[in-house]
Each structure stands twice: as structure tokens, then as C-alpha cells.
Amino acid sequence: MGRILDQPYDVNLQVTAVLSKLCLLPHPHLHEYLLDPYINLAPGCRSLFSVIVRVVGDLMLRIHRIPDFTSKLLLVRKRLLGLEPEGITIDHTTLLEGVIVLEEFCKELAAIAFVKYHATASTSP
Numbered sequence: 001m002g003r004i005l006d007q008p009y010d011v012n013l014q015v016t017a018v019l020s021k022l023c024l025l026p027h028p029h030l031h032e033y034l035l036d037p038y039i040n041l042a043p044g045c046r047s048l049f050s051v052i053v054r055v056v057g058d059l060m061l062r063i064h065r066i067p068d069f070t071s072k073l074l075l076v077r078k079r080l081l082g083l084e085p086e087g088i089t090i091d092h093t094t095l096l097e098g099v100i101v102l103e104e105f106c107k108e109l110a111a112i113a114f115v116k117y118h119a120t121a122s123t124s125p
Helices: 009-024 028-035 048-063 069-081 093-123
Strands: none
Touching (some): 009 028, 028 048, 048 093, 069 093
């Protein structure tokens, strides 16, 4: 997950799919480790949240070196959705695809956390 900005698109999809499935499991330790941003860990240990924070920090530094980042990101998103034909090559495609996977994965994590929270809240006495 920490290399999401540098890995191929299909690898990122597989990694995030596995992590999403693990987040869905009703195991308290998995839930805590993968979905609790406030978990206390031993020094040097990383949670999914801390890895995502580090990746976003790295992304914020790298964005400034990519001219027209927003328009390129939109074009890559449209291409991935099949709304834009493959045309000229775009610099930093792997990074841009990684950003899109990261965005979608964060939305998926939020949805999983929301559903799990409401499922436990509705079953509490």
C-alpha cells in the first residue's frame, strides 16, 4: 500500500481489493488495526491509516513537480472509465492512476467504516 503511487494500476487494484475484504471481516482486531486511526501501536509499527497519511504526504510533495496535475488527473480518470479514447501519452501515468486508486480506496474505507459502525450501533441494546 505504501507504494501505491509507484506500482502498476492492476497491482494497486488487487492490493486495495484484498485490504477492503479484510476490512469487511467482523474480527475486532482486524477492524481496529485497519479502520481505527487512533490505535496505539508500538514504536515503528504502522497502521493502514499511518501508511495512507505517509502516501498522501509524499503525493503532496510530488504534485508540485507535475505541470497541469489536475487536468492530467481528470484525463486519466476519464480514460480509466472509458470516456476518453487512448491518445497521446501522459507523463506520470502510473502516479496519476495511483492517485485515483487511492481516492477510490479511501471512499471505500469510509463506506465500510460507516456500514460497520451503523451495524454495531443498531444491534447494541
